[in-house]
Amino acid sequence: MTYDDLRHFADSWGLLAMTVLFIGLIAWPFRKGARQHNHDAANMIFREDDNV
Numbered sequence: 001m002t003y004d005d006l007r008h009f010a011d012s013w014g015l016l017a018m019t020v021l022f023i024g025l026i027a028w029p030f031r032k033g034a035r036q037h038n039h040d041a042a043n044m045i046f047r048e049d050d051n052v
Contacts, residue, residue: 029038 028034
């Protein structure tokens with residue numbers, strides 16, 4: 001494989017892979033069933049800690 005072959009692959013399939021990954025990461029917090037987990041993560045700093 002030459003540099004030109006790798007460059008062509010990155011320009012076509014690499015861009016598609018990064019786009020799919022980006023959309024997946026953006027959609028992950030909005031998936032069904034994640035509301036409670038997101039709520040817990042957002043409010044855990046307000047919980048009392050007995051170790052302080």
